[in-house]
Amino acid sequence: MAPMTISLDGSDWRVLPLMPREWEWRRVWEKPETVTPALWIPAQVPGTVQDDAFDAGLIPDYTTDFHSRDCEWTSERDWVYLKEFAAPEVPEGGVVRLIFEGVDYECRVYLNGQFLGHHEGMYDAFEFEVTRLLSREGPNKLVVICEHAPREVGQIGRTSEVRLWKARFAYDWDWCTRLVPIGIYESVRLEVTGPAYISDVQVYTQLSEDLSEAEVGVSVDIGCALAAPVTVYTTLLQDGRKVASRSGEVLATGGMTTYSVRCPVPEPKLWWPNGYGEQPLYEAEVSLGIRGHDPIRASSNWDRVPEFPLDTKTVTFGIRRVRALPNDGAPEDAKPYVLEVNGKRVYIKGWNWAPIQQLYGRPGHEMYERWLTLAKDANCNLLRVWGGGLLEKECFYSLCDRLGIMVWQEFIHSSSGIDNRPSTAPGYLRYIRRQAMKMVPRRRNHPSLVIWTGGNELMHDNWTPLDDTHPALAVLKEVVQRLDPGRLWYPTSGCGPVENASLEHVGKMHDVHGPWQYQGPAEHYRLYNGIDALLHSEMGVEGAANIEAMRKIAVRQPLWPPDETNPLWLHHGAWWVQRPMMERVFGRIEDLETYVKLSQLLQAEGLRYCLEANRRRKWRCGGTMPWQFNESWPNLSCTNVVDYYGQPRPAYWWCRNAYEPFHVSAKYDKLGWQPGETFETEVWVNNSLDAAPGTRVTWTLSDLHDRTLAAGEATIDAPACGALRVATASWQVERLEGAVFILHLNALAPSMRGSANYYLFSTADEPLFAGLVSAPRTELVVSRVGRELEITNVGGVWALGVHLTPTDGGWIRFDSNYLSLAPGQTYSMCFLPEEAKLQVSGLNVDEQEV
Numbered sequence: 001m002a003p004m005t006i007s008l009d010g011s012d013w014r015v016l017p018l019m020p021r022e023w024e025w026r027r028v029w030e031k032p033e034t035v036t037p038a039l040w041i042p043a044q045v046p047g048t049v050q051d052d053a054f055d056a057g058l059i060p061d062y063t064t065d066f067h068s069r070d071c072e073w074t075s076e077r078d079w080v081y082l083k084e085f086a087a088p089e090v091p092e093g094g095v096v097r098l099i100f101e102g103v104d105y106e107c108r109v110y111l112n113g114q115f116l117g118h119h120e121g122m123y124d125a126f127e128f129e130v131t132r133l134l135s136r137e138g139p140n141k142l143v144v145i146c147e148h149a150p151r152e153v154g155q156i157g158r159t160s161e162v163r164l165w166k167a168r169f170a171y172d173w174d175w176c177t178r179l180v181p182i183g184i185y186e187s188v189r190l191e192v193t194g195p196a197y198i199s200d201v202q203v204y205t206q207l208s209e210d211l212s213e214a215e216v217g218v219s220v221d222i223g224c225a226l227a228a229p230v231t232v233y234t235t236l237l238q239d240g241r242k243v244a245s246r247s248g249e250v251l252a253t254g255g256m257t258t259y260s261v262r263c264p265v266p267e268p269k270l271w272w273p274n275g276y277g278e279q280p281l282y283e284a285e286v287s288l289g290i291r292g293h294d295p296i297r298a299s300s301n302w303d304r305v306p307e308f309p310l311d312t313k314t315v316t317f318g319i320r321r322v323r324a325l326p327n328d329g330a331p332e333d334a335k336p337y338v339l340e341v342n343g344k345r346v347y348i349k350g351w352n353w354a355p356i357q358q359l360y361g362r363p364g365h366e367m368y369e370r371w372l373t374l375a376k377d378a379n380c381n382l383l384r385v386w387g388g389g390l391l392e393k394e395c396f397y398s399l400c401d402r403l404g405i406m407v408w409q410e411f412i413h414s415s416s417g418i419d420n421r422p423s424t425a426p427g428y429l430r431y432i433r434r435q436a437m438k439m440v441p442r443r444r445n446h447p448s449l450v451i452w453t454g455g456n457e458l459m460h461d462n463w464t465p466l467d468d469t470h471p472a473l474a475v476l477k478e479v480v481q482r483l484d485p486g487r488l489w490y491p492t493s494g495c496g497p498v499e500n501a502s503l504e505h506v507g508k509m510h511d512v513h514g515p516w517q518y519q520g521p522a523e524h525y526r527l528y529n530g531i532d533a534l535l536h537s538e539m540g541v542e543g544a545a546n547i548e549a550m551r552k553i554a555v556r557q558p559l560w561p562p563d564e565t566n567p568l569w570l571h572h573g574a575w576w577v578q579r580p581m582m583e584r585v586f587g588r589i590e591d592l593e594t595y596v597k598l599s600q601l602l603q604a605e606g607l608r609y610c611l612e613a614n615r616r617r618k619w620r621c622g623g624t625m626p627w628q629f630n631e632s633w634p635n636l637s638c639t640n641v642v643d644y645y646g647q648p649r650p651a652y653w654w655c656r657n658a659y660e661p662f663h664v665s666a667k668y669d670k671l672g673w674q675p676g677e678t679f680e681t682e683v684w685v686n687n688s689l690d691a692a693p694g695t696r697v698t699w700t701l702s703d704l705h706d707r708t709l710a711a712g713e714a715t716i717d718a719p720a721c722g723a724l725r726v727a728t729a730s731w732q733v734e735r736l737e738g739a740v741f742i743l744h745l746n747a748l749a750p751s752m753r754g755s756a757n758y759y760l761f762s763t764a765d766e767p768l769f770a771g772l773v774s775a776p777r778t779e780l781v782v783s784r785v786g787r788e789l790e791i792t793n794v795g796g797v798w799a800l801g802v803h804l805t806p807t808d809g810g811w812i813r814f815d816s817n818y819l820s821l822a823p824g825q826t827y828s829m830c831f832l833p834e835e836a837k838l839q840v841s842g843l844n845v846d847e848q849e850v
Helices: 022-026 049-055 067-076 365-377 394-403 426-443 471-483 523-530 547-553 567-571 579-586 592-616 650-658
Strands: 004-007 010-018 041-045 078-085 095-100 106-111 114-120 126-129 140-146 171-173 176-178 188-193 196-207 213-224 228-238 241-252 255-266 282-290 311-317 322-325 338-341 344-346 348-353 382-385 406-410 417-419 449-453 488-490 511-513 535-539 623-626 662-667 678-687 692-703 708-718 722-732 740-749 752-762 780-785 788-793 799-806 819-821 826-832 838-841
Touching (some): 010 022, 010 049, 041 049, 196 311, 213 241, 394 406, 471 488, 592 650, 678 708, 708 722, 708 740
Parallel strands (some): 348 623, 382 406, 449 488
Antiparallel strands (some): 004 188, 078 140, 171 176, 196 213, 228 241, 282 311, 338 344, 678 722, 780 788, 788 826, 799 819, 799 838
């Protein structure tokens, strides 16, 4: 009989809320169905108890109004899970193991009234051997008692007081509410094997210097209750084709035995980050056989898994080499922050990734695929998994493998405001060592994983980043070097002599964070033109949510006014209310729709400039990772560019353009220019591809009616994988009707897709863009044929912020969005799916359905 895996996931579980320790008084594990039967509710695994409580009507929708406060009691209860299942067929001498991939946070497990064990920790899998406890005659009753959530530090507190690793963001952070998940949040299964089984398979690869050959090592941990000789068969496959195979015998002793083998792979297919090549994946198939049964001789087709193995396991891996190189002109004491993949320098076009939902149990492959596809489409090649969240799920990593998105995974440490240094207590150091030793092996086979980091914003009391001499970080570094030596390691993010990006720190900035807000019409540009960070691993710009998301959040509460006098805005994003800056830039705004459109324009402008400014310093700067790509809880204002419901904000599209492989951008000092001043901007080309000789770059300044104010062009040889200043565009500023002028850039190369970019400037005093509040209107004519859309501006002024969105909340993939169209201009684009329902809106156009 072949080994089997029986999933226990599904919606046929039940769960019961009880006061802490009440389950012990009731001895609920003995006859669970007789304990308060009316209080049991249906449950889904994977999931959280809060999901189940909402489905059963015990709590309201925590995403709306102030209702998250009505749900906080859920983490103060103990919850008893019950699952009934039939016993699988077990061959003579077979072993059945019950495996939990993750329970949040502390639980006790019983099967048919028998205590299996106690587990504490949400990031590691655990298992029990249950062969003799299974009943063949009736349903087996699995009881899992999840205890109430432990006390933990939220965003404000002392990192030194943290004593356990649980997702801290859910205890209240600036971008989410306080709602602490508990429950069986990852999969549960039974595995039926022979007396020897495969506990773990590690694959490690080594490339020759010229990349023409690879050596693949496979290390197999074999569990066996008794000592017995076992034959290990290893096959490497690529796209279903066998590329190598080995077999060998090992004496599996009682407990755990490790067997290792190395296989040469000539002319390997290399895994590349998004935008640099393909992502071919390999498989390592491992099976255990009994001595005397050789599938190589017993089967004419070695590519088939033999029918008699004791156990089999297949893991996916990729072949690539990742190194960190010194930044150009970096200080001698700086760590290297330029990634080199397969011998080619890769500029990090990154994002910070937050947990996909506050209740992170139920989201699975479909949801992760949608969000991560948005990241890939946005030219992202790295996601930083922040240290206050999760060891991200297996499906996250598998999708990143396939999509070419590198992963920077942080251990579960984060700053807390009052102090920001982990504990050095001996017990805590032992605890994090045990946790890390279980976490690292779970993700180390993934080619997308390139960096482990000790945590987020860990600092001394003088606000300088910690280094590897801190005992907690030294422990984690040692675990990574021992269990995953092929990965890069950084002690914390930011890292170096200073934590924050600032003009005061020029010459001292290594990996830095901040700021997270738009700095002002001149201040923002002064900062980003002046800093010289080697890596900018966290920064951001705030903006209002999509209006459709706001209407889902506010069920009974008013959305106006959008400021600190409105309790709803404080509950859903208090740190990110931006009305004072909005009034400084745009003047008084009296309606929500206009406020949202202009707030989103400001976020798009500010965030785009951050990305472009850092990219113009390419190789002195190794990359940028804005905070944040997604949000875990729906906010009315925040720094994310994809909302809780999976819909991009306008800033997503301008950042996507800023990360395009071949890109033209402008460097300027400010947004406001007075009549009589000389407007000047540098025109730059950034290129992630091969050299592009004969690139033609044009620039045009025009007013809102498309009257040309100044223009110029240049022909250059765009360098491979580099940044080049092309020209300086200038104009003697004059007073304009509407006080707005537009810089339009174009770069066309013979061998690649061109790039276009638009920037808005003002000739008014502050508020600079008051004219946009009542900008002259124009008209769009939109037509669609199949998956193609044509938009024509038939009016007499520029159409600004032309934004396509779904009318029904569905997912639509556009190849571009958030456009500016000159009078008479027609823009063609594609979208998926073909049957999607669309609407078009803009700053100065009427909304229409298409």
